[in-house]
Amino acid sequence: MANVNPDLRKERENGTFSVEKLTNLLDGGKHVTDRRRHVERLALNEFSKGEDYNFMSRKERYISALHKTERALRCCKEYGLTKPDEVYWLWQLAFPHEASPIQLHGDMFLPTLTRQGTEEQVNKYLPLAEKYQIIGTYAQTEMGHGTFIRGLETTATYDPQTEEFILHSPTLTSLKWWPGGLGKTSNYAIVMALLYTNGKNYGMHPFMVQLRSHETHEPLPGITIGDIGPKFGFDTIDNGFVQFDHFRIPREDMLMKYSQVLKDGTYVKSTKLKKSSYGVMVLVRSMLIYYLAIQGLAPACTIAIRYSAVRRQSEQTKSQLEPQILDYQTQQYKLFPILASAYAVLFTGVKMKEIYYEVDNEIQQGHTERLPELHALSSGLKALTSSMASWCIERCRLACGGHGYSAASGFPKIYVAVTAACTYEGENTVMLLQCARYLIKTYQGASNGKKLSGSVSYLSDKVNSRSTITSEFSLKSLVDAFKHRAFRFQACGSDPEDSWNRNSVVLTKAAEAHCYYYMVSVFESVVEAVEDDAVKRVVGQLCQLFALFAIHENAGDFVQDGFISNDQMELVKWKELSLLSDIRRNAVLLVDAFDFHDEFIGSILGRFDGNVYANLFEWAKSSPLNKPEVQESYIKYLQPLLNPNKSKL
Ligand SMILES: CCCCC/C=C/C(=O)SCCNC(=O)CCNC(=O)[C@H](O)C(C)(C)COP(=O)(O)OP(=O)(O)OC[C@H]1O[C@@H](n2cnc3c(N)ncnc32)[C@H](O)[C@@H]1OP(=O)(O)O
Ligand SMILES: Cc1cc2nc3c(=O)[nH]c(=O)nc-3n(C[C@H](O)[C@H](O)[C@H](O)COP(=O)(O)OP(=O)(O)OC[C@H]3O[C@@H](n4cnc5c(N)ncnc54)[C@H](O)[C@@H]3O)c2cc1C
16 A cells, blocks of 8 residues: 555564465455455445535434435445345445444344244235335333333233233333334334233333334324434434334234233233343344454454554654654553453453354244253353443543544544443343352352353362463463463352342353453364464464453452462563563554554554544545535624624624
């Protein structure tokens, strides 16, 4: 590439490994990289020349996103993109760090329909939904309850006379509140409501509900619906509210794969599957981990590391150039553990997707044994990785100084999208507690001699009481340290004498410890499988740094029971710093390997060519506030102060 900033050029000439090989590893093979790049070229042709999101109002952002949705759907059809990955690659460049107003249609409406609908229901609705002749969302959360699903208040009462359900919002707090795309875009929703039949409450069930007229898009009589107003971010989505006033739907529109209401009102449950109506939340939590890496951590550290290679600041030696800020050890200590976390979360996300599909497949065959473990692991990892991504992005912003605070950095857009994931799909503390609940039960089972498998098998293993860490810092010894910590926390958290609430802070830590152990072991297994020596070395260094940073940050957990000695802890600190120097040489290449387009990252600081300053100036000049030169607001409000004589004329 011509005209690359000389500092960035030098960084790229000095690396020790093949970026292309690492990109192929991250993609899952060279053929995947090739296909992704092909799809991205198609997307760039269509979407690269748009208006600058930073200068739009909320309404303009929503309208522009709808326009892009229509174009993205057309592109997928034209180019025959049907595989989920291919569609994702195209959509990611159409909506960088935004979301389409119809996001929930694909992410939750269709999966709920196909997983919870009967064959007949799927045959009726899926073809329409696939052609976008109906657009749906997932309406579960209410104004008064999001976390505690059993506290939902919307009712669906069966009327055997007419063979209909009557949907009703009995209180203000029962209004559905938050569903994405509900406000203005969707004309259907899967509504989660308490099922009443023959005077009995059977708990939350899914109902297919038409909200708006096919002809006019007006809300149907009995439905009050709208947008909930501006939020922290997600301006492109109309998160909405809906109130039902005795709104009737046919009996056939309860999604009846797992439970049915017969014509006479008899309730039949035809599954052993526990919490069957909670299924799609497990899907979304499992998928989220990968997206938090690819849409949050990885772009954020790409911006901060490239910028730190270009930015020079302060004088170290007289008559020499100011150093690149990436050369400061403190800067490396801010950024390289985040780089390591981006890789850790990405590899864990890939693994989590694999596990989800395995277990989902087993469930379709009627084997539900692994669902509790999947629920616990996806809940815990969703919480740990979204919190991690949130604070890492903020840390990257701080690492970019003043320019990090400008919208030109790209951080605001990335941050507001990622931090929402700490809340949606289950608030993080609550999700950690779900994970802990499973761990404690499992630990108690293991204590009674039960042999365990999967992510919790360590609870029935013998764990070392002293760390095997030496100056070699083998990955096995690091995995072992996290295993020990997780084991110890499960033991503390499962004190049968203590009440759940009084123990809950420890329980969240137990869940985090479990998830950390899981992440370090996944990372270690990925490193072990890398064939190319040079790539293996750098990815191995990242794995070591990910583990050592966490050991150092949580030193008390490892030394309290004497598992890691003081001498070993000194070694940990020494190795951590020496890894910063090792990684320094390849830092830019390690973010280049994510292979992001500038259009996706959306940051002037993180440009591939490093031409930050000239573009920052051009961008500022294009701000609407700079046109016209003298604003009308001057005449109205400033002139009377600055130039009172003139303003009276
Ligand atoms: C582009 C942006 C897109 C954003 C899209 C966002 C969408 C959304 O946010 S949709 C709304 C998501 N809402 C939530 O995630 C709500 C979170 N709350 C819950 O999941 C639940 O209320 C709960 C799990 C916190 C508690 O549920 P409750 O019914 O009260 O649970 P119990 O205490 O009665 O039972 C716990 C029991 O159930 C098992 N379990 C819980 N969830 C699941 C599940 N999904 N799958 C399987 N099993 C589940 C749990 O393991 C316990 O089992 P036992 O210990 O054996 O009793
Ligand atoms: C951007 C965004 C998009 C969303 N999209 C959708 C959507 O499409 N469809 C949909 O149905 N919903 C959606 N939601 C709603 C979302 O799922 C809920 O907001 C979320 O599940 C959290 O529930 P809550 O708001 O009731 O939080 P609360 O439960 O009120 O949480 C508030 C605080 O209470 C604490 N707390 C609550 N219960 C416990 C407990 N048992 N133990 C310890 N602490 C507890 C929490 O940790 C938290 O600190 C969305 C939300 C957001 C922000």
